[in-house]
Amino acid sequence: MAITGIKGFNDILPNEVEKWQHIENTARRVFGLYGFSEIRIPILEKTELFARSIGDATDIVEKEMYSFTDKGDNRVTMRPEGTAGVIRSFIEHKLHAQDQVAKLYYMGPMFRYERPQKGRYRQFHQIGAELTGVTDPMADAQVLTMLCHFFAELGLTEPSLQINSLGCPECRPAYRQKLKDFLRSRLDSLCDDCRRRYETNPLRALDCKSTGCKEATADAPSVLDSLCAGCAEHFVKTQQYLKETGTAYEINPRMVRGLDYYTRTTFELVTGLLGAQSAVAAGGRYDSLIEELGGPALPGIGFAMGVERVVLLLAEQEFRKRPDIFIAALGEPARKEAYRLMCELQRLDVSVEMDYEGKSLKSQMRRADKFRSRFTLIIGEDELGRGNAVLKNMDEGVQEEIPIGAQEIAGRVKYPAR
Ligand SMILES: [Zn+2]
Ligand SMILES: [Zn+2]
Secondary structure: OOOOOOOOOOOOOOOOHHHHHHHHHHHHHHHHHOOOEEOOOOOEEEHHHHHHHHOOOOHHHHHHOEEEEOOOOOEEEEOOOOHHHHHHHHHHOOHHHHOOOOEEEEEEEEEOOOOOEOOEOOEEEEEEEEEEOOOOHHHHHHHHHHHHHHHHHOOOOOOEEEEEEOOOOOOHHHHHHHHHHHHHOOHHHOOHHHHHOOOOOHHHHHHOOOHHHHHHOOOOOOHHHOOOHHHHHHHHHHHHHHHHOOOOOEEOOOOOOOOOOOEEEEEEEEEOOOOOOEEEEEEEEOOOHHHHOOOOOOOEEEEEEEHHHHHHHOOOOOOOOOOOEEEEEOOHHHHHHHHHHHHHHHHOOOOEEEOOOOOOHHHHHHHHHHHOOOEEEEEOHHHHHOOEEEEEEOOOOEEEEEEOOHHHHHHHHHOOOO
16 A cells, blocks of 8 residues: 555645746745845744744644654644744844844745645645834835735735734723623623633634624624724824725724734735635734744734635636747657757757657647647758758747757747747
8 A cells, every 4th residue: 555645734746836836936026026035944943932922822822733742852843833933033043133124024834733624734835924123004004015916916806905903902901801791791602612712812703703603793892993092093004005005905893813912903815716705814913922032122013825725816827837849850860959959948048848759740749739838849851951940839820940040949939029
């Protein structure tokens, strides 16, 4: 019996991987325009880091982490998200000493022990970004605009942006109490999870998917009515910046996010295209996290997107890479010439395929079709005698006999005449 992979841990195979590369390249390019640099952090961190940052009473820390004791008796965890590690690294390497405004992005696998379902796996991938050191809502707007810009660059009209404010340590406790008072008489209608979290994390009932919780919280007090003056002003200014640059959004006062460290602005990019309304990217401001993890008192804001979900959104688009040119050759001398030409073109940055096994022209052309090459170059015996070959533009359906020369062919393939 062959050994199979582990449930919830997927291979990303050729034909699918081009979509991933396209998403990653687009992120690198767009985030670069906003001055963000990549940071690469380890997969394994001390368990304590996640317990302290994400929060003991969250689903992630309570139930979903891949934690174990290593051979040195250290309690370690495979990262379930990226922000904690980025901030840990930011503090450890004193990046704030160079510039307290750090703009960092990361991409890579994350690990959570969840029930695998479409678009949700135990090893899943995130692309995320963090901006530290700016209290002004311009930072919130910049991060949101960059995220929307990224999705627009992918040619996606979904997902759409929803924003909320969760207040700050000054005003959130009062709201929490108000919500607890409201929920107290409705505890019997709440689901088991929400009843259990009533003391530790009552806000979660607001975004719970269970029908009972939805009904019980339908007329719950809105967090936006409880914001202190500072938080209210921050929320208004964030929206002004978004409006001024044409970044569309909706306000969703029931969005609470599952992590403890968020303050003020929180946001999700949601879509209805992947079944039930669901988030493709999400994030928020975390003005006390850096200090709580032992760093300076600097604010921060960031987001993470689920790459698997972005891939699903792109599912209808064709991302299979097409070779620039397929070379078909008839007869042994032409085959040798084709091979020489292929290597030369590849060195000139042209992607080339040919049939390595000297099959019939018909079978070579079938292979060219399969690759969907943009051009086909046919080297027949007659043409070769004249030092020529036939170049066919497969998209336009036009062909011409041209001299065999790598530079000449590379030029025609890279800059096809219209
Ligand atoms: Zn506040
Ligand atoms: Zn519930």
